[in-house]
Amino acid sequence: MAKCDHCGAHVSGRFAxxxxxxxxxxxxxxxxxxxxxxxxxxxxxxGNIR
Structure with missing residues (x-):
């Protein structure tokens, strides 16, 4: 299952x-x-990461 790399919350495959x-x-x-x-x-x- 996909997750947000910022907060760690699970997201759907469609959202990803x-x-x-x-x-x-x-x-x-x-x-x-x-x-x-x-x-x-x-x-x-x-933009802040790169």
């Missing part, structure tokens, strides 16, 4: 396919970010 980056990393999920802003939070967190 949509929101994971090209390496399979999930940087945001409904547990640690607002539903409406998951893509934006993921981009922001990815």
């Amino acid at each position: 396919r949509v929101f994971a980056d090209e390496s399979g990393t999930i940087l945001a999920c409904p547990n640690c970010s607002a539903n409406a802003g998951i893509a934006e939070v993921s981009r922001d967190r990815a």
